[in-house]
Amino acid sequence: MTFEEIKSLDEQYVMHSYSRFPVAVDRGKGAVLWDMDGREYIDFTSGIGVTSLGHGDEGWLKAVTGQAAKLGHISNLFYTEPYARAARALCQGAGMSNAMFANSGAEANEAMIKLARKWSFDKYGKGRGTVITLHNSFHGRTITTLAATGQDKFHDYFFPFTEGFRYADANDMDSLEAVAGHDVCAVMLELVQGEGGVLPLDQDFVRKTADLCAKRDWLLLIDEVQTGVGRTGTLFAFQQYGLAPDVVSFAKGIAGGLPFGGVMANERCRDVFAPGTHGTTFGGNPIAAAAACHVLERMDEAFLAQVREKGDYLRAQVEELSLPCLGATRGLGLMIGVEVKAGWTNRELAARLIENGLLVLTAGPGLRFLPPLTITREEMDRGLAILKETLR
Numbered sequence: 001m002t003f004e005e006i007k008s009l010d011e012q013y014v015m016h017s018y019s020r021f022p023v024a025v026d027r028g029k030g031a032v033l034w035d036m037d038g039r040e041y042i043d044f045t046s047g048i049g050v051t052s053l054g055h056g057d058e059g060w061l062k063a064v065t066g067q068a069a070k071l072g073h074i075s076n077l078f079y080t081e082p083y084a085r086a087a088r089a090l091c092q093g094a095g096m097s098n099a100m101f102a103n104s105g106a107e108a109n110e111a112m113i114k115l116a117r118k119w120s121f122d123k124y125g126k127g128r129g130t131v132i133t134l135h136n137s138f139h140g141r142t143i144t145t146l147a148a149t150g151q152d153k154f155h156d157y158f159f160p161f162t163e164g165f166r167y168a169d170a171n172d173m174d175s176l177e178a179v180a181g182h183d184v185c186a187v188m189l190e191l192v193q194g195e196g197g198v199l200p201l202d203q204d205f206v207r208k209t210a211d212l213c214a215k216r217d218w219l220l221l222i223d224e225v226q227t228g229v230g231r232t233g234t235l236f237a238f239q240q241y242g243l244a245p246d247v248v249s250f251a252k253g254i255a256g257g258l259p260f261g262g263v264m265a266n267e268r269c270r271d272v273f274a275p276g277t278h279g280t281t282f283g284g285n286p287i288a289a290a291a292a293c294h295v296l297e298r299m300d301e302a303f304l305a306q307v308r309e310k311g312d313y314l315r316a317q318v319e320e321l322s323l324p325c326l327g328a329t330r331g332l333g334l335m336i337g338v339e340v341k342a343g344w345t346n347r348e349l350a351a352r353l354i355e356n357g358l359l360v361l362t363a364g365p366g367l368r369f370l371p372p373l374t375i376t377r378e379e380m381d382r383g384l385a386i387l388k389e390t391l392r
C-alpha cells in the first residue's frame with residue numbers, strides 16, 4: 001500500500017483519538033526506520049520507550065519466534081517457564097520479592113493501586129484507601145489511572161472518576177504534608193515525570209517522602225513504566241535514588257516491543273494478592289514473557305553503563321549545537337527532555353524534524369528523546385545532524 005492509501009483507510013475506519021504525524025512506518029533495523037516509500041528515519045522515540053533493543057534485534061526475534069513456535073498462549077491457570085523466569089530476572093535485578101504480569105502500563109498501575117488498597121484494608125480495614133500522587137504526573141488512561149494522574153486536562157468527560165486520589169506538588173514536602181490524612185495508604189511517584197515533561201524529582205524530596213511513608217505506615221509505590229528496564233541507565237530508576245520501594249510497576253520497554261507490564265512487591269507486600277483477588281487473561285503471555293527474559297538477560301552492567309554514556313553524549317551534543325529554538329536538556333540516561341524556546345511549540349518542531357527524517361516525541365511543553373537503548377554513536381550522530389540542519 002502507499003501512504004495515501006493507508007491514510008484514507010485510517011480516515012474512514014479508525015477512531016481518531018490521535019492526531020498522527022504524516023508518516024506510515026513500514027520496517028526498522030536498529031535505530032533506523034523506513035516508511036512506505038523506502039525513506040529513512042532515525043528513531044529517537046523507540047515507540048515511546050518500548051523497543052529498548054532497537055528494531056529487528058536478532059536475539060529478540062529468536063526469543064519471540066522460538067516461543068511462538070512452542071506455545072503462544074495458555075492462561076494463568078497453568079505454570080509456564082517464561083513467566084517464572086521473567087519474574088526471577090526482574091526480582092533479582094531489582095532486589096524485590098515477587099512479581100505479577102499485565103499487558104500495559106495502565107494495567108500495571110491499576111494492579112499497584114489495588115495492591116496498596118488491599119494491603120491497607122487487610123491491616124487497617126476500610127477508610128484508608130487514598131493514594132497521594134503528584135501534580136504533573138502521568139499514570140495511564142483507565143478511569144482509575146486517569147484519576148491517579150495529577151493533571152486537570154485528564155479529568156474531563158469520563159465522569160465519574162475513581163475516588164481516593166489527592167495530589168501534591170513535586171519537590172515540595174509542605175504540599176505533600178498538606179494532603180496527608182488518616183485515609184491515606186500510599187504515595188505513588190514517577191521518579192522522572194515522563195509525559196509531564198521529563199522532570200527528574202529531587203533526591204532530597206524523594207528521600208523525605210520515603211521517610212514520611214515509613215513514619216505514617218504508607219506504602220511507597222514507584223511507577224517505573226517509562227523509567228524502568230534500563231531506560232535511565234540502571235535497571236530501575238529507584239536504584240539511583242537509593243530507595244527501597246514497596247511496589248514497583250513497569251511496562252513500556254520490558255519486552256522490547258510486545259505488550260507486557262506488571263508489578264513487583266517487596267517482602268511485606270508479597271502475599272497481598274491471594275488467589276482470586278486479581279487476574280488477567282493475557283498478562284504474562286509466554287511470547288511476551290520470553291521476550292522480557294531476553295531483554296533482561298541483555299541488560300547487564302556493561303549494557304547499563306553504555307546507556308549512561310550514550311545519554312551523557314546525546315545531551316552534551318544537543319547542548320553544544322546551541323540551536324536558537326532549543327534550551328537546556330534534562331533527564332536521566334537515555335530519557336532526555338529538551339526545552340523549547342523562541343516562540344516555537346514542541347509540536348511544530350517535532351513535525352519539522354520528522355519531515356526531515358528524525359522521529360522525536362513531545363512531553364509537557366518540551367521535546368523528548370527516548371532512542372533505543374542499543375542506538376549506536378553513528379545513529380546518534382545522524383540524528384544530531386538532522387537536528388542541526390532542521391533547526392538552525
Ligand SMILES: *Cc1c(COP(=O)(O)O)cnc(C)c1O
Pocket residue numbers: 103104105106107109138139140141190194195223224225226227251252
Ligand atoms: C506510558 C505510561 C503509563 C501508561 O502506560 P500504557 O502502557 O500506555 O497504559 C503509565 N505510567 C507512566 C509513567 C507512563 O509513562
